Amino acid sequence: MSYDIRHLRAAHRFETKVDGEACQLDYSLHNGIMTITHTWVPDDVGGRGIAGELVRAAMEAARGEGWKVEPACSYARSWMERHPEYAALRA
Known part of the structure; x- marks a missing residue:
């Protein structure tokens, strides 16, 4: 499923x-390093892959920005371990 994820830069x-x-x-964000500090999906909508899509959007934004x-965040850390295609982005 696709979600309308917005990047609120400010x-x-x-x-x-x-x-x-x-x-x-x-x-x-400091010195070109995006530190993912928190991922939150309410229980009422959990289990649909939303957190993973949020992390993927962050990874793609980081890739685009260099x-x-x-x-x-523990979720983002485990997500990165399961998606080796983003390993080169690891600080």
């Missing part, structure tokens, strides 16, 4: 709404 956030529920990934990624 807020350092990726977000989408699913069934009226806000889902988000927060990050910080940033490295530090997955401080």
Whole structure:
């Protein structure tokens, strides 16, 4: 399934709404390193792959910007381990 994920650069956030529920990934950016600090999907809409799509959107944005990624969030860290095609982005 495809989600309408928006990159809110000023807020350092990726977000989408699913069934009226806000889902988000927060990050910080310093010296070209995107540190993913938090991924949140409410239980009511969990289990649909939303968190994974948020992380994928962040990875693609980092790739496009030439940033490295530090997955401080446990979900983002495990997602990166399962997707070796993004290993080159690891800070």
